[in-house]
């Protein structure tokens with residue numbers, strides 16, 4: 001970059017800093033800014049457009065256009081050249097604006113005489129806040145140096161907008177990003193509703209000094225920060241688990257970027273032009289985020305993601321803000337994150353009121369934990385991480401998958417009513433805790449809870465559950481960075497049994513694969529992981545872990561009764577092989593002199609249709625069968641349980657699925673096999689009631705679902721319900737509308 005340009009840019013930024021430091025209302029400041037840019041850079045017009053709401057840009061200040069157009073001229077994102085800059089986050093630079101694609105004539109601004117147009121996005125970390133525009137009568141394109149200078153200015157404007165430097169005289173902000181209410185439509189991950197305040201998992205780094213008049217000092221700061229960054233990356237590489245090729249590959253990419261000369265040179269140029277070291281890092285980060293949004297190549301996107309992570313680290317080093325920004329976590333935190341791992345979620349603990357993710361899936365590890373804790377969760381809330389600020393009021397509707405950020409009073413009021421209703425209902429359910437789930441016709445259904453963490457167990461007595469119908473042992477594996485040891489597992493299972501105080505706990509052996517991936521196991525590249533190498537298939541092919549787990553369970557029982565079940569058994573041979581491993585483990589423990597369980601139950605999970613048709617001998621062999629309805633349903637309808645598009649198409653209350661379940665109930669009866677249902681549907685009152693009518697006498701569900709299900713069962717006569725089901729049967733399809741009409745008729 002030529003020295004002349006650098007010193008001009010520095011002079012402009014120096015003046016800009018003086019303007020921004022002046023006291024007075026934001027509008028006056030913004031007016032001075034556009035006047036300064038037009039004058040210093042010799043343009044006829046300089047204007048700033050800021051977002052008024054998510055879709056609308058508004059002319060907020062101008063030098064050269066008709067002053068009466070300020071706060072009147074508006075355009076939607078994508079509309080006109082200004083809207084195009086905002087949408088694409090790319091510079092539009094043309095010597096003949098009226099001939100340019102998308103040009104929109106705005107008579108109120110008096111711009112018909114202007115030939116050239118150059119618009120630059122005002123963006124901060126990929127979040128577009130507005131557009132900076134310069135225009136002139138003369139037909140000329142801006143030079144690369146001029147565009148660079150405008151980008152530098154836009155960067156400073158973005159920082160100052162974020163810091164609230166352009167607040168209007170009446171206290172309202174110019175540019176309403178981060179201030180207006182926004183509704184996000186995501187996907188329901190865990191039911192429930194929560195009101196609270198935003199807590200960002202990755203807090204936004206606040207840069208308070210975008211401009212510097214001492215480039216030498218800033219260069220030294222940048223170089224020192226880069227040195228620390230390289231050191232951090234080297235340390236991460238040294239401690240990385242080398243068997244995890246993917247983790248090592250990411251860290252190698254980090255190292256490559258941390259040593260990249262071109263990245264460094266661009267930031268050095270930015271500093272020479274008058275930006276502080278922090279602002280230089282952010283400017284490059286914003287540009288790479290804009291590229292990330294455009295990249296169609298997955299590999300390139302991933303690499304830009306890596307660069308983004310690295311820039312965040314560098315910013316934290318420079319600002320000394322670390323993860324700890326000094327902000328205090330609100331008393332009612334709702335966690336907002338792009339995505340989160342189970343271990344990180346566990347660190348926050350149950351104090352979270354809700355969780356909102358931009359990515360993630362219903363079957364993600366985080367979702368499993370949020371569900372186990374009954375924390376409302378919404379996933380796929382696109383854009384919330386850049387829109388939300390720490391401390392913003394937020395409402396999470398886990399049932400509808402909706403998130404209201406900075407809600408208006410009427411929305412908040414309606415939400416509060418909903419919360420009060422849910423609380424009243426919970427109180428009502430608490431009163432049922434010690435009562436049996438006995439229907440009006442005298443049938444008792446045994447209700448159990450699903451669990452997976454030690455932290456779930458305290459809710460066992462208060463939930464009214466008779467025991468744990470499904471203990472997902474893989475959660476303990478998922479929350480660690482390395483394979484747990486046998487002694488650790490054994491101690492943990494012993495604590496689970498102690499907490500259950502003699503109630504039955506059905507331990508499901510490790511169910512990994514599909515979406516449940518252990519960071520310390522070699523990742524499998526499978527075309528269709530849900531139907532791939534998972535659960536008992538892994539356990540039998542690599543029996544070391546299964547054996548270790550079985551041994552840990554036997555030792556934990558220390559003579560007490562023990563119930564275990566194997567996941568995803570598709571054919572009797574798999575069950576028999578797993579059972580043989582268990583028998584071998586028992587024999588070994590006997591030889592070692594450990595006490596054996598006084599009573600044993602060994603069951604299988606029925607999660608593939610094939611097992612329903614297994615030979616009679618199998619049905620007589622198993623001590624119990626537990627239907628994993630989540631998986632069974634996905635294979636019955638051939639609809640991926642994690643694909644929101646197809647998942648919702650098929651209803652568990654479809655006549656075909658109910659008929660299938662009836663067949664299973666009949667087989668269980670004929671072979672005198674204990675049968676339970678432990679998929680998510682068992683925890684929904686309507687579905688639970690139908691399962692009871694089909695003959696299920698044991699259901700296992702999320703702990704908070706026990707109250708509502710018990711409440712429903714105690715008010716229904718299964719004979720009447722059966723008649724409604726029969727009446728709705730002809731013609732096929734879902735019987736849900738018929739059931740809802742029947743329930744509505746009964747008030």
Ligand code: PEP
Nearest residue numbers: 628629630631678679680
């Ligand atoms: C199921 O598939 O229904 C089940 C209970 O297991 P998971 O949800 O853990 O796969």
Ligand code: MG
Nearest residue numbers: 607628630631
């Ligand atoms: Mg399953």
